[in-house]
Amino acid sequence: MALRRTGGGARSRAAFYQVRPVALPLYLDCGLQAFKLGEHAHVTLPDFDLKGAKRANLRSGVNRGEREGLSFEVLPPAAVGAALPELRAVSDAWLGQQKSREKGFSVGRFDERYLQQLPVAVVRREGRIIAFANLLATDAKDEASIDLMRHLPESPPGTMDFLFAKIMLYLQAQGYQRFGLGMSPMAGMAERRRAPRWQRLGRLLFEHGERFYNFRGLHSFKDKFEPVWEARYLAAPGGVAPLFVLVDVAALIGGGVKGVIAK
Numbered sequence: 512m513a514l515r516r517t518g519g520g521a522r523s524r525a526a527f528y529q530v531r532p533v534a535l536p537l538y539l540d541c542g543l544q545a546f547k548l549g550e551h552a553h554v555t556l557p558d559f560d561l562k563g564a565k566r567a568n569l570r571s572g573v574n575r576g577e578r579e580g581l582s583f584e585v586l587p588p589a590a591v592g593a594a595l596p597e598l599r600a601v602s603d604a605w606l607g608q609q610k611s612r613e614k615g616f617s618v619g620r621f622d623e624r625y626l627q628q629l630p631v632a633v634v635r636r637e638g639r640i641i642a643f644a645n646l647l648a649t650d651a652k653d654e655a656s657i658d659l660m661r662h663l664p665e666s667p668p669g670t671m672d673f674l675f676a677k678i679m680l681y682l683q684a685q686g687y688q689r690f691g692l693g694m695s696p697m698a699g700m701a702e703r704r705r706a707p708r709w710q711r712l713g714r715l716l717f718e719h720g721e722r723f724y725n726f727r728g729l730h731s732f733k734d735k736f737e738p739v740w741e742a743r744y745l746a747a748p749g750g751v752a753p754l755f756v757l758v759d760v761a762a763l764i765g766g767g768v769k770g771v772i773a774k
Contacts, residue, residue, distance in 0.1 A: 526756045527746040529694065538746035545744040552692035552738035553654070556683040559690075559736075561676065569676055569735055576673035579636065583677035585646070586631045594633070595623055597640040601661050608664040619645070619659030626659075632681070634662075634674050641666045642674050648687065655682050656691030675736065692738055695730040 528548075530538060535545055561570040586594060602621040626645055634642040642662035648655035657678070662670055679690050747756050 524748045526748075526759075530744040530746045532742055532744075535744060535746070538744075542749070543746040544749050545746050548694070548743045548745050550695050550740040551743050552695060552733045552736075552740055554679060554690045554692065554736050554738045556679060556687050556690055559679050559683055561680075565737060569672060572669035572672035573676050575669055576634075576667065579667045581641075581667070581670065581673055582635045583674070583681075584633050584635065585681055586633060588627055588629060591627045591629075591631050594631070594640065595626070598626065598631070598633075598643055598661075599623075601640060601643060601663055604663050605661040619657075621659065621661070629658075632657075632674065632678050634666075634670060634677075636667070642670050644674060644678065646678070646682075648682070652685065652687045654689040654691055655687045656693065671732070672735070679736070692733045692736065694743060695733060695740075 527538060527543070529551070530545070531551075539545065560566070561573060591598075599621065630646045630648070632644050632646055633640045642660075644657040644660035646655060647658050660671070660674070662674075682690055745756060
């Protein structure tokens, strides 16, 4: 790979983040090692509905949201500008409640110019926006996903269930085939005694890492939509500990080491 050769010449080493299983042989043939990062979830939209016993909790949440007066709308890019003050207020309140700061790299951040380039799905209550998510979609209508989602801390319970279910039904009606729910870090790690140390550490973080990040809670939220789970890997040169690479990734997401420490 040209990128790997360039990295070596610059006294650095290339690592590849969130590699799909279908592409893994290419990286292994280049002499890289693969470390599981977690699992990516997607929902097959033509089969998605709110019927049946398995979707009872989700259906109940949507019905409760409608009783609470929640409404759903997708703003086209041209209409997002007028809603920016409300969206900013929701985002700032969410960040304040999370005691967090804006991220970057593989995690969406609130950027007014960027938001106005994409449709934004919003949930309103009494005419006021209380939750939103921007939609990443293409004209090919193969797969869509979201990049940034925020809600007011005082939103009714189940607001995000309501938002996600409505987004999926909307995309289904538009003819999209899949909806990506994103990564569940550390999910699906081996718990065997002889599993690699990285796998055992990942399993420990998934089970008991609430102090650092709610891995299990994120996985449970996505799992209620009955998605298809697919592994994602980190491909890195031999001799490079995956933990060190992920520290670099976390620094990119958090805007530097200070951002990692400060959430």
